[in-house]
Amino acid sequence: MDDIYLIISSLIFLVGFVLAVVSLRAGRQGSVRLNIGLAVTGLIFQSLFLKERGALHGRCPITNGAEVLVFISWSVVILYLALGRAFRLSLLGVFSMPLVFMFQCIAIVSLLSSDPGARPPATLDPWLELHAAMSLLAYGAFGLAGIAGVMYLVQDRQLKSHEPGSLFYSLPPIRYLTDAMLRLLVIGTVMLTIGIVAAFFMETFPDALHLTVSGAVWIVYVALLIIHLVSHLAPKQLSISAMVAFGFALLTLSAL
Amino acid sequence: MNHKTAPVEVRERLAFAEHSIPTHLKEIRGLTQIEEAVVLSTCNRVEIYGAANEPSVALEGLIDYLVNHFEVTPGEVEFYRKEAEEAAHHLFEVASGLDSMVLGETEIFGQIKKAYATAQSSGATSRRMNKLFQQSFSIGKLVRSSTRIQQGSTSVGSAAVDLAEKIFGQLDGCRVMIIGAGEMSRITAQSLRSRGASSIIVSNRSFDKAEELALELDGKAVKFDDWGGHLNEVDIVISSTGAPHAVVHKSAVEKALDDRRGHPLFLIDIAVPRDIEDEVNELDNVYLYNIDQLTRIANDGVARRERQIEVCRAVIHQFLEEKGIEALAEIPSQRLNRGPFSPNDSSSSEPLPNS
Numbered sequence: 001m002d003d004i005y006l007i008i009s010s011l012i013f014l015v016g017f018v019l020a021v022v023s024l025r026a027g028r029q030g031s032v033r034l035n036i037g038l039a040v041t042g043l044i045f046q047s048l049f050l051k052e053r054g055a056l057h058g059r060c061p062i063t064n065g066a067e068v069l070v071f072i073s074w075s076v077v078i079l080y081l082a083l084g085r086a087f088r089l090s091l092l093g094v095f096s097m098p099l100v101f102m103f104q105c106i107a108i109v110s111l112l113s114s115d116p117g118a119r120p121p122a123t124l125d126p127w128l129e130l131h132a133a134m135s136l137l138a139y140g141a142f143g144l145a146g147i148a149g150v151m152y153l154v155q156d157r158q159l160k161s162h163e164p165g166s167l168f169y170s171l172p173p174i175r176y177l178t179d180a181m182l183r184l185l186v187i188g189t190v191m192l193t194i195g196i197v198a199a200f201f202m203e204t205f206p207d208a209l210h211l212t213v214s215g216a217v218w219i220v221y222v223a224l225l226i227i228h229l230v231s232h233l234a235p236k237q238l239s240i241s242a243m244v245a246f247g248f249a250l251l252t253l254s255a256l
Numbered sequence: 257m258n259h260k261t262a263p264v265e266v267r268e269r270l271a272f273a274e275h276s277i278p279t280h281l282k283e284i285r286g287l288t289q290i291e292e293a294v295v296l297s298t299c300n301r302v303e304i305y306g307a308a309n310e311p312s313v314a315l316e317g318l319i320d321y322l323v324n325h326f327e328v329t330p331g332e333v334e335f336y337r338k339e340a341e342e343a344a345h346h347l348f349e350v351a352s353g354l355d356s357m358v359l360g361e362t363e364i365f366g367q368i369k370k371a372y373a374t375a376q377s378s379g380a381t382s383r384r385m386n387k388l389f390q391q392s393f394s395i396g397k398l399v400r401s402s403t404r405i406q407q408g409s410t411s412v413g414s415a416a417v418d419l420a421e422k423i424f425g426q427l428d429g430c431r432v433m434i435i436g437a438g439e440m441s442r443i444t445a446q447s448l449r450s451r452g453a454s455s456i457i458v459s460n461r462s463f464d465k466a467e468e469l470a471l472e473l474d475g476k477a478v479k480f481d482d483w484g485g486h487l488n489e490v491d492i493v494i495s496s497t498g499a500p501h502a503v504v505h506k507s508a509v510e511k512a513l514d515d516r517r518g519h520p521l522f523l524i525d526i527a528v529p530r531d532i533e534d535e536v537n538e539l540d541n542v543y544l545y546n547i548d549q550l551t552r553i554a555n556d557g558v559a560r561r562e563r564q565i566e567v568c569r570a571v572i573h574q575f576l577e578e579k580g581i582e583a584l585a586e587i588p589s590q591r592l593n594r595g596p597f598s599p600n601d602s603s604s605s606e607p608l609p610n611s
Contacts, residue, residue, distance in 0.1 A: 159422065160537060162549040169407045173425035174520065232518040234540040 002052035003111055006070065009045035010104040012038055017097035024170055032090045039077055039093050042100075046074045056118045060129045062136060063119040066107035068253060071133075073100040073107075075140020079184075083144075087180035089172050095147045127201040134195035135214065139249060141188030142221070146246035148181040149239035156236060178235040181242055182228070189221045213252045220245050258301035259357050261334045270326050270333065272297035277371075280325075281380040287321055289314040292385040294375040296350075298367045300357050305347060307384040307583075311339045344388060344581045348572050351396035353405060359561040360405035365396050388583035399571050405564045408557030412440070413447040415553040416524050416545070420448060420492055423522050423543060428452035433490040435459050435483055435504070436497030437469040440526045444494050445473055457490065459483035461497070487512035494524045495531040504532040509542060516541075524550070 016038035049070060053061030061067045076096050084092045121128075151171055158168040171177075196218055199206050206214075224241050227233060233241065257270065272280055277295050284293045284304065292307040304322075308314035315337050322328070322335070338346050346355070351368050353360040372389040375381045381389070400406055409415035417427075424430055430453040434441045437460040445456055456475030460466035463479060470477040478486060487493070487508060497503055509521065523544040525532040530546055537544040545553075 155422070159419070159543050162545065162552075164422075164553065168422065169404065171422075173422050175423065176425050178518070234518055235520070236540050238518075 002049050002056070003108065005045045005049040005052065006104060006108055006111070009042045009049065010101055010108065012042040012045065013097045013101045013104070016042065017094060017101065020094040020097075024166060035090065035093050036081065039081055039097075043074065043077045043081065046070060046077065046104075050074060058118075058120045059124055060132055062132050064110075064116050065253070066110040068136065069103040069107045071136045072139045072143065073103045075137045076100055076143045079137075079140050079144055079187075083180075083184070083187075087176065087183065089148065089151075089176060089180050091151070091170055091172060092144065092147060092180070095151055096144065099143060099147065123203065125203045127198050127203070131195050131198040131202060134191045134198060138188040138191035138195060139253075141184045141191060142242075142246045142249055145181050145184035145188060145242045148177050148184060149242040152177040152181065152235060152239040156239075174235065178238065181235075181238060185221060185225060185242060189218070189225060192218050192221065217249045217252055220248060257333060257335055258303070258355065260355075261336060266328075266333055267299070267302065269328070270302045270322065271299070272302065277374050278378040278380075281375055281378045283325075284318065284321065285380055287314070287317040289317065292375075292382045293380050294371055294385055294389065296368060296371040298364065301350075301355075303350070305343070305385065305388070307382070307388075315339070340584065341581060344391075344583060345572070347388065347392045348395045348576075349569075351392040352399035352568055352572065353396070354399075354565055354568055358410050359558070359565070360400070360407075362400070362406065365393075365400075368392065368396075384583045388581075391579075391582050395572055395575055398575060399568045402571055403564050403567045405561055405568050407564075408560040409554050410557050410561065411554050412526070412547065412550045413444050415550045415557065416444050416494075417447045417451055419543070419545060419550075419553070420453075420522055421451070423520050424491060426452060429454060430492060431455040431457070431490040432475075432492045432494065433457040433459065433483065433486055434469065434473075434475075435480075435493065435495040435531065436499075436527065437462075437465045438496040438498075438526075441494045441496040442469060442472070444524060444526065448492060449473060453492065455490075457483075457486055459486075484508050484512075488515035490521075491519065492522045492524065493532075494526065496526045497531050498527070499531060500529055502531060502533045504536065506533050506535045506539070509536050509539060513539065513541065526550070 016035060019038075020035060050061050050067075053067055057063055062071050077100060080093050080096050084090060152174055154167065155171045155174050155177065158164045158171075159174070192214075196214055199211070199214070224238075224245060228238060257267065259267070262270075272295055274297075277297065280295055281293050284290055284295070284306065289308040289310045290306045291309070294305045296303045296305065304318060306314060306318065319335055319337075322333075347368075349355050351365055353362065353364055356364050368389070372381070372385075375385065409418045420427055420430065427448060430448070432445055432448055432453050432455070434445055434456065437458055445453075449456065456470070456473045457478055458466045458470040458473065458475050459478045459480050459482070460469070461480045463477065466477040466480075469475075493504070495504060504523070504525075509523075513521070518541065520541045520543065523532050523536060523542065525544065525546045528547060532544055532546075534544070536542055
């Protein structure tokens with residue numbers, strides 16, 4: 001049943017993305033309510049999947065790569081729903097949906113081909129749960145920052161080219177994108193910091209590789225924020241950095 | 257009549273003075289057959305909407321009234337006459353901005369609201385006009401929210417403002433510098449100011465002229481030799497000097513960027529020959545537009561809006577297919593055997609709101 005929830009959720013995100021693209025191309029203003037409605041419905045099915053997997057394992061469902069990808073996707077959607085409007089970025093959802101769809105497709109293929117099954121913990125360690133959940137929520141925020149970076153580069157290119165296309169009118173102002181990107185980087189770094197601090201209280205201390213990789217991601221983002229604070233990176237540089245940093249963070253997942 | 261059917265000389269003669277509209281409404285309702293009326297009088301149109309049991313008789317009486325009242329000779333003015341669905345449809349298109357000189361503009365929506373409020377407070381509306389106008393407001397909002405009829409700039413000034421909003425978002429607090437106190441600079445600065453831009457700095461070779469414009473825009477005048485020192489303080493620069501060579505160089509902008517802490521800079525060059533070096537646009541976080549580029553965006557905007565007309569009409573059509581024209585459905589005894597709304601169906605002989 002959990003696979004079905006995941007497939008339904010993925011299809012909803014695909015439909016949301018296709019509808020948004022079709023309405024943008026047809027010259028109609030995409031419905032923000034419809035986008036949010038689809039995102040909420042997709043989130044419900046994602047949550048059902050995670051609930052089923054959580055019940056199977058008896059702990060936070062991040063025991064394999066597929067679950068981790070779904071958890072990050074869930075984080076992206078929930079952060080978009082929580083912050084998208086506050087950051088005046090309703091179109092962030094449209095740009096997030098392909099990423100979420102892609103992650104979940106990989107998860108579906110992985111689970112359908114070889115589902116490792118239940119992996120109950122010997123003892124439930126709340127610090128481990130906090131470490132894992134906060135770290136993956138941080139990845140969600142970093143993912144959204146990277147998406148905001150993509151949106152910035154698209155809008156910057158349109159402004160520089162002097163020939164704004166139809167996307168130009170739908171995309172938010174570049175200042176809002178820059179602000180949102182920075183806030184998401186800060187939010188993600190704070191969450192990751194909490195996750196890493198939680199790791200020090202775990203009953204079983206993480207192995208050296210896990211600690212090194214988590215530390216490397218944390219150092220990359222902290223360094224990015226410090227460099228921006230000190231030397232005021234141009235928004236274009238910040239966008240590219242946010243995208244590259246998220247790519248790096250994703251690569252480290254395989255080591256975790 | 258409107259801007260398409262009558263020149264401004266005729267429109268200004270037939271315009272209803274705002275304070276006299278309640279009196280006119282009373283007189284119009286005193287005419288044969290007209291039970292309800294709304295007068296919509298703007299600089300681009302004079303339209304009278306009414307509800308009557310004998311539309312054709314009422315229309316003749318109304319035109320006689322206009323001819324007599326405004327002392328126009330018969331045939332001098334081409335009045336359009338619309339009945340039934342056609343009249344309602346016309347109002348829906350007007351409310352949606354499809355009949356406006358600037359397609360999709362929003363001012364007309366407020367003007368219709370005001371005209372309706374005036375008629376309502378004068379006791380000139382009843383169920384049919386109330387239904388008709390309420391529905392026109394719903395349609396006007398729906399069309400604007402579900403299509404791109406408002407998207408794209410339609411003039412050089414609005415193109416500059418729209419671009420500024422795509423860079424900075426809301427322009428509240430944006431600081432503007434004008435180099436060269438020409439007419440185009442003034443108009444563009446006024447457009448930016450109307451959207452919230454503040455702290456306008458004006459620099460001109462003739463300091464008196466700079467002071468004059470600064471006073472008009474509630475800004476500050478600076479000597480022409482000093483404008484470079486203010487480049488790091490402003491968000492938008494409008495340049496329109498008569499200089500035969502570039503006035504704003506890449507090196508000056510590059511220097512100013514160091515102090516801007518990552519804030520974008522929008523440069524509008526409306527001078528010919530151009531005032532700002534083209535290479536400035538290569539700098540990160542700096543956006544330079546010249547007069548040709550702004551004109552092209554404005555032309556594209558007009559074309560873009562024109563392409564949206566059919567999309568808007570489809571939205572109106574769909575809305576009416578679902579809900580029908582409520583003002584007409586309000587008289588059940590005369591709506592018997594009536595099929596669903598069709599925009600091409602104007603054969604009805606039932607009591608109708610007219611214009």
